[in-house]
Amino acid sequence: xxxxxxxxxxxxxxxxxxxxxxxxxxxxAQITDILRDRDIDGLIIAGDLYDRSIPPExxxxxxxxxxxxxxxxxxxxxxxxxxxxxxxxxxxxxASLLSGNGLHMAxxxxxxxxxxxxxxxxxxxxxxxxxxANPRLVAHKFGLDTISHESALETLIxxxxxxxxxxxxxxxxxxxxxxxGESSDSExxxxxxxxxxxxxxxxxxxxxxxxxxxxxxxxxxxxIRYSGSLLKYSFSEVNHHKGVSIVDIAPDGQxxxxxxxxxxxxxxxxxxxxFDQLMRDGVTDPHAEDFLRICLxxxxxxxxxxxxxxxIYPNALELNDVVVRDSEAGAGKEIAAIxxxxxxxxxxxFYEKVYERPLEEESRKYMAEIIEEAMSEDQL
Numbered sequence: 001x002x003x004x005x006x007x008x009x010x011x012x013x014x015x016x017x018x019x020x021x022x023x024x025x026x027x028x029a030q031i032t033d034i035l036r037d038r039d040i041d042g043l044i045i046a047g048d049l050y051d052r053s054i055p056p057e058x059x060x061x062x063x064x065x066x067x068x069x070x071x072x073x074x075x076x077x078x079x080x081x082x083x084x085x086x087x088x089x090x091x092x093x094x095a096s097l098l099s100g101n102g103l104h105m106a107x108x109x110x111x112x113x114x115x116x117x118x119x120x121x122x123x124x125x126x127x128x129x130x131x132x133a134n135p136r137l138v139a140h141k142f143g144l145d146t147i148s149h150e151s152a153l154e155t156l157i158x159x160x161x162x163x164x165x166x167x168x169x170x171x172x173x174x175x176x177x178x179x180x181g182e183s184s185d186s187e188x189x190x191x192x193x194x195x196x197x198x199x200x201x202x203x204x205x206x207x208x209x210x211x212x213x214x215x216x217x218x219x220x221x222x223x224i225r226y227s228g229s230l231l232k233y234s235f236s237e238v239n240h241h242k243g244v245s246i247v248d249i250a251p252d253g254q255x256x257x258x259x260x261x262x263x264x265x266x267x268x269x270x271x272x273x274x275f276d277q278l279m280r281d282g283v284t285d286p287h288a289e290d291f292l293r294i295c296l297x298x299x300x301x302x303x304x305x306x307x308x309x310x311x312i313y314p315n316a317l318e319l320n321d322v323v324v325r326d327s328e329a330g331a332g333k334e335i336a337a338i339x340x341x342x343x344x345x346x347x348x349x350f351y352e353k354v355y356e357r358p359l360e361e362e363s364r365k366y367m368a369e370i371i372e373e374a375m376s377e378d379q380l
Contacts, residue, residue, distance in 0.1 A: 001118060001125050004035060005245040007046035007175075007212030008229035010085065010186075012059030014051075015268075015291065016317040020231065021058055026265045027230050028066045031244060034260055035076055038246060042118045042125075043076055046212030046227065047083025047132055047175035049091065071102040077118055081106045082131040083175040083212055106173075109133040109141060113159040115170065123251055125169045125207075128160040132175040132213075149176065150198045157202050169207040169253050177213055178220040186234035187215055200224055207253045216240050217259060225257060232268035235293045235318065266290050266315065272322065275302045275309075282312035293318040343371045 009028075013020045035043065050059055070076050080103070082088035092107020104116045106129035115126035130153070138144065138152035153176060164170050177183070179197040200220045203209040209224040215237055217228030227245045232238065243261040267287065271278065272295040282288045292313050296302060298321075306319045341349070347367055351359045359367075 001041055001120055001123055001169075001249045002039065003042035003044055003118065003125075003171075003247055003249075004031070004038075004040045005044045005046065005210040005225065005227045005247055006031065006230065007210075007227050008048040008083070008215055009045070009063075010048055010051040010229065010231075010233060011063055012051045012055045013231075013233055015233065018291070018315070018317075020233075021062060023265045024230065025062055027262050028062070030262050032066070032069060032074075034244065034246075035070060035074060038260075040076060040246070041120050042127075043070055043078040044127070044171070044173055044210045045078070045080045046173050046210050047081050048085040048212055048229075049080065049083070050086055052085060053087040053090070067103060075102065077102040077104065079104045079116060079118075079127050079129055079173060081129045081173050081175055081212070082108075084132045086132075088131050088133070104129065106131040109137060111141075112163070113156050114163050115160070115165075125171060125249055126165060128163075128170065128172045128206075130156050130160070130172060130174045149196050150202070153198050154202055161205065169249050169251070171208045171210060171249070172203060172206045173210045173212075174203075175212040178211065178224065178226075181214045181220060181226065182216045182218055184215045184234055184240075185236040186229075187213060207249055208247055208255055210245075210247075217243060217245070219257075223255060230262065231264055235268065235270060238268060238270050238293075269293075270295065272297060274298050275305060278309065279312055282309075288313050289315055292316045293320065295320045295322045297322045344368055347371070 009024065011021070011024055013024070034040070049063060067078060071078050080091070082091045088107035088109070090107070091105055098105065109131060113128055113130060115128050118125045118127055133152065135147040135149055135152040138155060139147045142155055144151060144155060153174065157172070160172055176198050177196050178200050203224055207223060211220070211224065211226045214226045215229035215233065216226065217240070218226050220226070225245055228240065228242055231242060232240060241261060242264070243259050246258045246260055248256040267290045269287070269290050270293045273281070275296055275298050278294065292315060294309055294313065294316050296305060296319070301321060306316065309319070310316050344367065348359050348364070
């Protein structure tokens with residue numbers, strides 16, 4: 001049995017006031033191609049389909065189109081859970097009706113965790129869907145005294161284990177933070193206060209655990225994996241290699257996992273160098289329209305640097321002056337030099353750097369009068 005595991009689509013994501021929907025649509029088209037070309041039997045999406053609980057209409061349209069193509073157009077059963085960014089109630093609406101078309105959703109928390117079946121050629125794999133649920137909700141629903149993420153998930157996993165069929169491979173799908181995982185800036189915390197981490201040992205005994213929430217593709221054990229997010233959603237993810245996981249499960253429970261890269265239509269990158277060199281390089285850079293954080297290493301501040309860089313790199317989103325930010329020694333020298341200047345000298349230097357022209361004599365005289373008046377008041 002072969003299925004594709006993905007998660008954290010975050011459809012409708014806005015990055016620095018820029019919609020990523022067109023880029024997300026092209027990434028989903030790549031997943032469709034992989035489903036077709038790799039003879040996939042089932043699709044798993046481990047939460048955070050949307051970036052917020054009330055998604056924009058065009059994000060809903062995109063997801064509906066994708067799922068219709070996969071489930072009805074390609075006949076591939078699809079298994080989905082709600083993540084902490086999703087509204088479980090919205091995702092779970094009409095779930096029983098959609099299940100008849102091969103779309104199996106776990107939105108709001110149910111009374112028990114029972115499996116769906118993925119079947120092919122007489123083989124059956126049980127798939128347990130555990131949507132993200134606030135520990136307080138789990139505690140209330142099942143009468144627990146404790147409300148930690150660990151105890152809540154342990155309760156749901158124990159229900160799944162109780163409903164397993166002996167001798168049949170089983171997959172569990174969850175949205176959580178497994179201890180020791182690599183996190184990034186774009187992941188919303190699962191709780192306010194307390195520990196949100198859970199031990200990997202909770203998933204012992206399952207042939208495969210398909211996880212969502214952490215955006216870096218990573219294993220938390222031989223059979224426990226985060227597929228990672230669909231795309232890079234913050235500059236803390238620039239070194240991530242985004243993609244999907246293809247998982248083969250044999251009848252005896254042996255598994256093979258393969259990472260397949262997703263190539264973004266527009267990448268999220270960081271470039272670093274001196275201003276003039278970056279301006280020259282950008283003219284011939286075939287990826288100059290990527291989303292960029294630009295780090296300047298010039299020893300002096302560059303006037304209007306961002307606006308000038310955006311004429312070459314139109315999607316530059318952040319600008320950092322590495323020398324000013326990181327070099328304490330350099331900053332100390334600049335401060336010392338300024339302290340040795342008269343107020344008029346300091347203002348003249350500032351003016352000429354900003355406006356890139358000499359301070360006119362009339363303006364110089366006017367500023368000198370203001371400085372003299374201010375210094376006289378200080379001496380009173």
